[in-house]
Amino acid sequence: MHTTRNAALEAWMEEHGHSSNSLAVAVNDAVERLTGHTGGYDGSSVRAWKSGRVRWPNEVTRRALELVTGLPATELGFVPRGRAKSTPVPQQEDSDMKRRTLVGGFAAAAAAAAAPGTASRRIGMSDVDRLQTRFAEIIASDHRRGGQRDIEQRAAALADEALNLQAAGSATQRVRSNLYAAAAAFRSSAMWAAIDGRRYEDAQKHMREAQALAEMSGDQAIKFRIWSHAGSMYRHMGRPNDALAANDVARNLHITRRDPMFASLGLARQAAIHGAAQDRTGTRRAFDQAEEALDRTQEAPRPVWLLAFYDQAELDSLALSAYLALGDYPTAEFHAHRCLAGLRPHMVRSRAITTTRLAHAQLAQGDAEAATATAMKVPATAATQHARVSRMLTEFGAALRATVPRSSVVQTWNEHTAAWRATA
Template identity: 30%
Template structure:
């Protein structure tokens, strides 16, 4: 069924051009191929494979026909080319590319987001941060980089991950290069800060839509540096963030990671522990745990927040772990869990209660509102769902949040049976326009 389609961008583009059914499209495809003197023909089954995501990159003949039919590159139709840097660049697998070659690109929604995929060897060439690092004494350098990282976190909140990412990568470059020659005490401080920066950079890549292996690279770097400095709490915090990055793709692993964060040989600060417990409850809901067991874990999360000595602090990458985690965020994340547990009415009620307050920054509001719209769509309230989704889309487009846009694509799939209603059609058209832009 179309509401379970993986490649919603292709479906939307097909429908927009008047091919209402898969059969219509297959006939148009064959006619186009014949006009091009191409022997390529397809069946409805092949169209279904494209739309379901079973085929992520058509063969050469099909690519030619599809490009002729739509007039845009296939990436703008939601197809993903095979990921192989060495093969694509025509170089041996063990060759070391220069900076330009190492900045691989992957598009989301037809080129909306271009995400640099860099490792530490390439970072030295990205910004002036590393070149300027030696102007500071050891202790001044740590303070300078700490302040720069906090400002980068604020930049992410204001303008989005795509603008904050170069600064974060530059900070990591400075840490990587200067820590090699630093005295042991300063090296320890630099690597502790680097662990925070690497975890934040993993988040930026995740929000921008980078491939999973890029996000995993930075999570692993954060854990490695946390291990070097003996920071068990930071190691646990990264485990929790890894669980969050999985989304719905692997609920069993999500649950394992969250439980490792809360039950390992370390002690998370109260607010970070509350966040990890909430993530554990979400994993439990997604894997079919009994509601009483889930409620018990959520009670522990609320108790952890109650035990926090200080109120939630301002956004910071360098303060106490999870210092910005609030009761409002716990409750809105619990609403996501309610929706995933098949309780959309309770979820929609909880979203409305939390998202009509001023507790969230615009980007976070867009992300959570996308889930709110999904809960309303689950309830069969298409007009209300579309209205909430359109407002979320306006914000998400400004900051290019792949997380929010991905959740909105899911809402459009759920609303497919209502596609003729004006607001639902407007939502679909705006997403398609955003993809084409």
């Protein structure tokens, strides 16, 4: 039987840099989030979708694809059974053109929702709770395979979904504030995914929208997250003065005086910025204060994004980054080992970053064999698909070749990285 290739899916994959294998991995992750069981797709499954041999995947597959791409299955070129394939829909406008204009646009949407005769239903906290469930899914995706463009796009789409609810019906001020907070939270996750993927121009666009939404929500916790992310972004961009200024905005929020966990995170990130700026005294002082604040932390209701990652292991991860930047390699290695011992199982992305940094610390101390063995523990998916990890491993290879040129260790590393690339 003649089949028509799925040009829409092929175009989406090309635009977003997905191979058949990488899209299969993303769909498998989405299936796990939806069902609790890992999907069984591989590159041949995706090729069957592209070729048109599978015109209408089963419901779980369609939901997983929609979660990955942010698009309905029909817009991905799939055709429901019994329906003739229609003329392809023209490509949507650029995502930036579709975004609402900061505060003015948000306020207009809220005003429209409040206008007489426009409300079609009552928006309540159950709608907010549903968005919070989706937010938890975004957080889980980030910790498994952070920095991916599909996570950024999905988070941005969910931010727009939260805003659309503002105009979908009537709501109390409490509900509206929570909707703005949810939209800010999603936009801050899009911002972080872009930072983690080294797409800094996109990250700054998300940051500006997230900041406006956070102001409208009045939510101190999400304001902290956005400004703290901004500090991390500027640190990765090599702008320590801007990083300190942004992180200071987060640290000066009232929530850091009420909750020592927020205070600790702000201080730990400040210490990492001091390390990047070569301020040894500031680094040590801030880390000591961060540990003291963490020790004072007690059980309390906190946002899911904070509870999902911040603990002693994350503090050690930030210390590792700082002392590596300072050239204090023994101290960096100490924090790396302590971080790896304390990382929770879901922190897949963090484990890859920490392992890579540990390899750098070991190599800088002259132990090329141990460093290479450590670097080879990084999973191939992180080594080839996570922008920060890929860059650090490339730098590791260059440093290894400069340290022990023409050695068997270099040959081992070259063969290992070739195997990585072959599976990408």
